[in-house]
Amino acid sequence: MAINKLKVMLSFMREINDGNMPSAADYGITNREFWEIIDACQDEGLIKGARFSRGGQGNPILMAFLxxxxxxxxxxxxxxxxxAAMRAYKGLKELRDWLPF
Structure with a gap:
């Protein structure tokens, strides 16, 4: 099943705002997919403080420090x-029901 990256991004940001640190497993995605979403959030200036280890410039993320x-x-x-999209979001406990298209 394809993931809705924008929903994961919104959920991640909401959880950070609420003082939680979700993981890739919470979303049923790989670490690499999760880290790429977080990297995109930081590139857009939506979050700060994420650090990434790569196997060289332009290479995939090997590790994230969140x-x-x-x-x-x-x-x-x-x-x-x-x-409006966040009104339907109930938090990590019901995340799987919220993520599908």
Missing amino acids: DGVTLTVKGLEYLDEHS
């Missing part, structure tokens, strides 16, 4: 702009 990840003001605004 301690200290926080939302930026832009990330908070993004969550607010997508509040």
Whole structure:
């Protein structure tokens, strides 16, 4: 099944905002898929503090260090702009029901 990366991104940001640190297993995806979503969030300026280890510039992420990840003001605004989608989100316990298209 294809994952909805935007929903994972929104959920990840919401969980960070709520003081939780979700994992790839929470979403039923691989670490690499999860880390790429987090990397995209940081590239867009929605979060800060994520660090990545790669096998050289431009190579896939080998490891992610997510301690200290926080939302930026832009990330908070993004969550607010997508509040309609977040109304249906109940948190990690019911995540699998929320993720499918």
